[in-house]
Amino acid sequence: MIQFLRNILGLGPAEPTNLRKKPTANTQARTLEKEVITDNLEMDYTMVYPYLVSKKTKEIDLTDDLVSVFYESEDIYAPTVQAFVMMDKSKEHANGEIDVFHLKTSNKTEKDFKKLDKHSITNLDNLELPFMYWDFTDEKNEYDILSARITPLSSEKILSRKHMLEAHKMLNSNELLVSIPRKGLIYVCSYLLDTKHIYQFIDIHTYMILTNKQNCELLCEDLFVVKNGEISNVIGLSQLSDKLREGKL
Numbered sequence: 516m517i518q519f520l521r522n523i524l525g526l527g528p529a530e531p532t533n534l535r536k537k538p539t540a541n542t543q544a545r546t547l548e549k550e551v552i553t554d555n556l557e558m559d560y561t562m563v564y565p566y567l568v569s570k571k572t573k574e575i576d577l578t579d580d581l582v583s584v585f586y587e588s589e590d591i592y593a594p595t596v597q598a599f600v601m602m603d604k605s606k607e608h609a610n611g612e613i614d615v616f617h618l619k620t621s622n623k624t625e626k627d628f629k630k631l632d633k634h635s636i637t638n639l640d641n642l643e644l645p646f647m648y649w650d651f652t653d654e655k656n657e658y659d660i661l662s663a664r665i666t667p668l669s670s671e672k673i674l675s676r677k678h679m680l681e682a683h684k685m686l687n688s689n690e691l692l693v694s695i696p697r698k699g700l701i702y703v704c705s706y707l708l709d710t711k712h713i714y715q716f717i718d719i720h721t722y723m724i725l726t727n728k729q730n731c732e733l734l735c736e737d738l739f740v741v742k743n744g745e746i747s748n749v750i751g752l753s754q755l756s757d758k759l760r761e762g763k764l
Contacts (some may be wrong), residue, residue: 550710559601560634561595563618566600566644567734568698569593574732581628586672586735590751592759593744595735597674599631600667615667634656640677642668651719657713660719661684661703670695670734676744680764683744691741692716692750696723697731706740724755733759 567585568574571593580598587594601616607613617719620628649662653754661682672678673693682691688705692713695701704716717738724736736755740748 517756562601562603563579563631564600564602564638564668565635565674567595567670569733575617581620581623588751590753590756592756599635629760631719637676639671646682658708661685663701665699668702669699672701679741679744693739693741694720696720698734699731
């Protein structure tokens with residue numbers, strides 16, 4: 516089925532050529548995700564971060580929550596929405612994990628939401644989660660791809676202009692192509708590469724959608740074009756959306 520789908524998409528083999536069997540920069544550090552409802556009097560805004568999930572998420576309960584739509588389209592399998600989590604970076608467990616708590620917003624107003632959003636993006640900007648050059652082949656790379664270690668907030672780097680400007684600089688490109696296929700994953704390449712390499716990048720993105728070796732929840736099957744640190748366009752992969760709806764992946 517995977518190869519059949521890839522033939523439809525015109526994307527070549529089911530697994531990108533020379534792709535390692537464990538295509539991750541680092542082993543995933545699993546976190547505990549719980550729910551917490553806080554009153555404004557006890558809110559510590561320095562601990563609030565944006566959290567992207569599919570609207571069909573099973574990781575957190577979005578019932579009655581105020582969320583903002585990060586991305587949706589007519590063909591998309593499910594909109595990607597932004598919720599909030601709380602994380603105290605000073606309370607790291609011996610194994611390196613940090614507890615992440617879902618911040619319920621069912622008792623918040625739109626004004627509260629905007630305040631949370633403002634602080635969460637500032638905190639994300641200041642989060643030490645650098646991009647790294649991702650060696651995805653067993654041979655010398657013909658072009659650069661950036662990734663980050665797998666954490667609950669790695670995909671959210673796309674929300675931060677500061678983090679995206681870092682990617683522009685590292686890739687020496689004023690246009691980027693960004694993949695956030697599954698929760699905790701992010702991949703970035705220059706959008707000015709030749710067609711061959713752009714298709715290779717789409718291969719990798721599609722591979723991450725079709726497989727789930729990291730046990731990460733689906734996030735978004737479309738790709739984002741970034742200019743000057745901000746999303747400027749979207750590349751839709753409606754065939755992937757169709758297969759997700761059919762549940763045949």
